[in-house]
Amino acid sequence: MATIRDIEDIITKITSDKAKIREEGIKLLNSYLEGGSCKSFCTLLDRQTVKLRPHERPRSASWPVLLQFIYQCIGTEVPLSKKRGPKPILAKTLKIYVQHAEDVKRSGKTLLLLRTIRGFFNHIWDVIRDVPSFQSEYSNILRQLLAVSEYREHMKKKVYSGLVLFYINKIKTSLSCRSDELSTSKEELFRHTLTLHCLLESPPGDFSDDVRGGLIKGFNEIFSHLRDEGKIARKLLASLNSFLMKDGLNIGTSAQEIHSAVQDFMVRSWLTTHDRLLKEGLFLYARIQLKLRGILSDGGAALDQLLDIVVKELDQNSITTPGILRNYDGGRDEKVGNITNGQRSLVELAATVFHEACVKVDRGPRALKRHKKENINTILKDRLLKAKWLWNGAFCLLIRHHSAYLPKAFILDWFEGISVSFERVLSDGVNTHMYDAPLWTLRGLQELCAIWRLIVATGKTSCHSTDFTNEGKDNWQMIWNTLVQWLPVFSSMAVMVEATFKLLGQLISENLLPVFSVPQDFWDFRVFSEVPSGSTLYFIASFFSNSGCQVVHGDVLQLRRKILKGILKVLDPLDQLGTNNELAYLFSKAVFAICVGCVPVSTCSLFSAVNVTNVHLSRHLEDWAQMNKKKPKKMNFYP
Numbered sequence: 156m157a158t159i160r161d162i163e164d165i166i167t168k169i170t171s172d173k174a175k176i177r178e179e180g181i182k183l184l185n186s187y188l189e190g191g192s193c194k195s196f197c198t199l200l201d202r203q204t205v206k207l208r209p210h211e212r213p214r215s216a217s218w219p220v221l222l223q224f225i226y227q228c229i230g231t232e233v234p235l236s237k238k239r240g241p242k243p244i245l246a247k248t249l250k251i252y253v254q255h256a257e258d259v260k261r262s263g264k265t266l267l268l269l270r271t272i273r274g275f276f277n278h279i280w281d282v283i284r285d286v287p288s289f290q291s292e293y294s295n296i297l298r299q300l301l302a303v304s305e306y307r308e309h310m311k312k313k314v315y316s317g318l319v320l321f322y323i324n325k326i327k328t329s330l331s332c333r334s335d336e337l338s339t340s341k342e343e344l345f346r347h348t349l350t351l352h353c354l355l356e357s358p359p360g361d362f363s364d365d366v367r368g369g370l371i372k373g374f375n376e377i378f379s380h381l382r383d384e385g386k387i388a389r390k391l392l393a394s395l396n397s398f399l400m401k402d403g404l405n406i407g408t409s410a411q412e413i414h415s416a417v418q419d420f421m422v423r424s425w426l427t428t429h430d431r432l433l434k435e436g437l438f439l440y441a442r443i444q445l446k447l448r449g450i451l452s453d454g455g456a457a458l459d460q461l462l463d464i465v466v467k468e469l470d471q472n473s474i475t476t477p478g479i480l481r482n483y484d485g486g487r488d489e490k491v492g493n494i495t496n497g498q499r500s501l502v503e504l505a506a507t508v509f510h511e512a513c514v515k516v517d518r519g520p521r522a523l524k525r526h527k528k529e530n531i532n533t534i535l536k537d538r539l540l541k542a543k544w545l546w547n548g549a550f551c552l553l554i555r556h557h558s559a560y561l562p563k564a565f566i567l568d569w570f571e572g573i574s575v576s577f578e579r580v581l582s583d584g585v586n587t588h589m590y591d592a593p594l595w596t597l598r599g600l601q602e603l604c605a606i607w608r609l610i611v612a613t614g615k616t617s618c619h620s621t622d623f624t625n626e627g628k629d630n631w632q633m634i635w636n637t638l639v640q641w642l643p644v645f646s647s648m649a650v651m652v653e654a655t656f657k658l659l660g661q662l663i664s665e666n667l668l669p670v671f672s673v674p675q676d677f678w679d680f681r682v683f684s685e686v687p688s689g690s691t692l693y694f695i696a697s698f699f700s701n702s703g704c705q706v707v708h709g710d711v712l713q714l715r716r717k718i719l720k721g722i723l724k725v726l727d728p729l730d731q732l733g734t735n736n737e738l739a740y741l742f743s744k745a746v747f748a749i750c751v752g753c754v755p756v757s758t759c760s761l762f763s764a765v766n767v768t769n770v771h772l773s774r775h776l777e778d779w780a781q782m783n784k785k786k787p788k789k790m791n792f793y794p
Contacts, residue, residue, distance in 0.1 A: 157187060157196035159203070162216040169228040174235065177228055178242070184225070185248045188255060197255050201262040207270070218256045219270040225249055226278040233286055246282075246292035253296050257303075266305055273309045276300070280314045284321060291343065294350045301353045310359050316366045322351040323373035326391070330380045341387065348390040355397040362402050370398055371409045375416040384428045388420075392436040399443045410449030418457065425464055431497050438500040445507050455515060462512050465505045466534060472498060473543040491650050492594040494548060502545060506552035509535065513561050532565045536572040539599075542580040547595035554602040558610065566610055567627070570603055574630035581641045590648055597654040600634065604661040631667045635659065639673050643680060652682060656690040663697040671698060678714055686724045692741035695722065700748035719749045 165187075168180025187196040204217040213220045229245045236242070256267050268275065279300075283293050297318070300306045329344045355370075362370070374395050381388060395417070403410060417440070425437055441461060444450045450457045494502070512531040529537070538546035550569070558566065573596060584593035611627065638655050645651045663671055682691055695718060725742050 157192050157199050159199065159216045161187070161196075162199070162221065166215055166221065166224050169224055174232070177232070181225075181228065181244060181248055185244060185251070188248065188251045193255070194261075197258070197261060200256075201264065201267070204267050205264060213270055218267040222252065222256070222268055222275060223271045225252060226275060229282070230278060233282065240288050241286060243288070246289040250292045250296055253299060257299060266303070268300075269305060269309075272300070272306050273311070276306075276310045276314050280317055284317065291346060294346055298350055298353045301357065304357065307357055307359050312360060312363065315354070315359055316363055319351070319354050319366050320369045322347050322354065323370055323377075326351065327373050327376050330377055345387050345390065348387055348394065352390050352394040352397065355394050355401065358401060362405075367402060367406065371406060371413065374398070374413055378413075378416045378420050381420050384424050384430060384433065388424065389430060389433040389436060392433065392440060396436060396439050396443060399440075399447065403443060403447045406447075408452075410444060410447040411452040414444050414449040414452075414457070422460065422464070425468075435497045435500045438497075438504045442504050442507055445511060451511065458508070458511055458515065462508055462531065465501075465508050468501055469505055469538070469543065469545050469549060472501060473545040491590045491648065492598075494545075498545060498548070502548040502552055505546075505549035506556060509549065509553050510557035510560065513557075513565055532562075532568055535565075536569055539569055539572045540576045542576060542583070542592040542596055544592040544595045547592070547599045550599045551595070551602050554599070554606065558602075558606045563610055566603070570627060570630060573599060573603075574633060577634055578637050578641075581637065581645070585641075585644055590645070590651055593645075594651060594654055597651070597658055601654070601658050601661060604658065604665055604667065607667060608665055628668070631662060635662055635668060635671070639677060642677075646680070646682075649688075653688060653690040656682075656688075656694040660690070660694040660697040663694075663701050666701075671701065678718065683718055683721050685721065687722055687745075689738055689741055692722065692725075692738070692745040696741060696744040696748045698748075700744070715749050719746065722746060722749065 165180055165184050168176050168183060171177050171180070187193060199216065200218050200221065203214050204219065207213055207217060215221075226249065229241070229249065232241045232245060253268070255261075259265055279293055279297055282289050283297070286293075325347045326344065329340060329347070377391060378395075381391065395413070399406075399410070399413075406413075421437055421440065424433060428434060441450065450461060509531055535546070535550065539550060553561070554566075577596065580596050581593050584590045607627065638659060642652070642655055662668060682688075683695075687695070699715070722742065722745050725738065
């Protein structure tokens with residue numbers, strides 16, 4: 156069992172003036188850290204460190220004080236060992252000590268080294284710069300400390316700048332060597348790259364001009380020589396992405412210089428690599444450079460090249476695979492419509508590329524070079540017609556984030572393509588029991604529905620205008636009729652039912668149809684007799700509160716009573732409403748609409764709706780259709 160006396164004995168030895176005694180002290184400390192007394196030794200230091208109070212002089216038997224004595228001992232040994240080099244046990248012992256101090260599972264405490272961390276960072280920089288044999292161990296320590304934000308805040312900017320420039324120059328020098336020389340130090344190169352990435356991910360402030368210039372120059376040279384497509388390339392690309400996201404707005408035209416250096420590597424790797432993480436890094440890099448306009452500076456050639464690559468990627472990834480499109484299995488649909496992180500990165504990039512391709516009306520001389528190729532309008536319409544599900548995912552983000560900047564004619568053309576193939580897409584999904592394409596088509600229609608009135612209502616200042624817009628009327632009516640007809644067919648797929656009711660509710664809320672008609676047996680659908688979901692409540696509230704024309708067959712009062720009975724099942728012993736504010740909101744709107752909303756007209760008087768009360772719940776429900784959508788990760792400068 157370790158005691159305070161044992162720790163004080165270690166401190167006495169490692170602070171001795173004699174090298175032999177200092178060495179004995181380091182060996183003694185190492186024996187405690189790796190021996191059978193390790194647990195009691197670390198527990199004692201934990202207990203003594205926790206007892207420290209702010210502004211109190213630290214006790215000698217504590218983690219920060221012992222750390223200070225250890226690195227001071229190493230600092231003493233380094234200049235005395237220039238010829239033969241300091242002994243490896245010094246760096247090894249320090250690394251093990253820091254690992255034990257930062258072991259939260261054992262101590263249950265964090266930031267035990269905070270009191271001396273500033274001086275420790277200074278020591279790390281001095282040793283990494285001057286002692287090559289310790290760089291591996293010290294880089295490991297540095298990465299561990301950089302993972303803690305409270306520690307990073309205490310690093311001096313001078314130290315940070317020195318470390319960043321040191322590692323970028325190390326990597327640059329290593330990659331400029333011959334391939335046979337590089338093969339002997341690949342692991343070392345990877346460790347340098349890993350440490351640089353950690354430094355760039357969380358800088359302690361703005362980059363200085365020296366660091367910014369050094370990084371730009373370094374990355375340009377590195378990617379000019381980079382031939383690797385493995386973990387080194389992956390981490391280098393992640394480092395570059397971190398730098399561009401943190402400081403991209405401050406580098407001006409240097410973004411174009413960087414892309415000139417990276418472009419060959421990007422195209423080559425994109426077409427040949429099987430590394431999923433590297434490809435995701437390329438997706439992110441392209442998105443960042445599009446935002447920084449680094450890819451758009453050459454008149455459109457780089458954008459054309461990127462568009463061709465994205466088209467191929469979407470086509471390849473839209474192919475049905477067991478891991479992506481799940482066969483129908485008795486209603487188990489929890490994976491239908493889901494996409495992986497890599498696929499999401501791809502559709503986010505595709506949406507940005509499509510946006511740039513659509514708004515780039517004047518291509519100048521380069522327009523002639525693509526005269527034999529399809530333009531983006533034709534390409535996207537063709538893929539939407541074919542219902543390539545990942546293309547529909549890109550289309551959703553394109554409409555959601557960029558619809559205000561897209562040509563109206565393009566949007567109408569795409570909507571026409573979706574409408575023409577809509578029933579076939581539903582039929583294929585039901586026949587093959589693969590519902591990703593139908594589901595993503597529904598999601599794309601939801602996005603179009605949300606912005607439709609703003610797009611087509613020329614000269615109107617509000618999307619809430621009740622005037623009906625004729626543009627797209629027939630297609631929206633066809634979509635309504637098709638959904639009402641096919642809903643019972645795919646009723647076993649809950650995710651499809653949810654998406655359908657959401658779209659139907661949006662069509663009502665946005666007043667995109669003059670008449671909302673459903674057959675009599677529609678209300679016998681089992682969804683209306685079970686505990687309703689949010690989308691079902693949304694549809695009911697929208698339908699019965701709309702001031703337009705609704706067609707209901709049979710006894711209206713009996714129908715309202717039946718639906719109200721189903722809605723009230725939400726009030727079960729589990730108290731769903733108490734834990735779900737969204738469901739409670741929709742529940743109240745649906746009940747109110749059923750009880751006092753607009754009275755639907757009979758089939759013999761189709762256009763003479765009678766309002767019981769001047770209630771426009773649809774206006775309060777319009778935004779619900781946009782709730783709880785997964786937002787793409789935003790970059791710092793994402794508009």
